[in-house]
Amino acid sequence: MLVFVLAVSNCCYIFFNFLNLHAGWIHRIDNPHVERPWRAPNWVLAAGAVLAFVNVFLLGAGAQVYGEATLATGIVAAALIVPVFLYRHYVTDKGEFPAQMLAELENARAGAASDRKAGILPYLALIAGGAIILAAALTFR
Secondary structure, eight states, rough: OOOHHHHHHHHHHHHHHHHHHHHHHHHHHHTTOOSSOOOHHHHHHHHHHHHHHHHHHHHHHGGGGGGHHHHHHHHHHHHTTHHHHHHIIIISSTTTOOHHHHHHHHHHTSSSSSOOOOHHHHHHHHHHHHHHHHHHHHHTT
């Protein structure tokens, strides 16, 4: 049972690592003007995005080693953050992003986080990640 819990927590770790690695290039596209203490070279962001896909492939290929329900339980466990976000954003923050965040993005004048220049690319990355997990899980049963 303890190994199963560790496997599920590792699934969650890899899901959120995938999101964080892709957040770097998405933020770079959407907010190229924001000053940073250190600016990662583009090749580092690209390598992170590619390795994120490698990680989710390995997740799909190996999660079921710890039990048939490991991957499904990991997905459910990771999805538990969605109600927390909804409560925080719509109840606590009344549907608006905090002023500090807007100020950090240098876009407080319009009251919006930023213009989304990345378009459909973040959604394509999510769909591709999910497809890779599913394909690897079905291939390496």
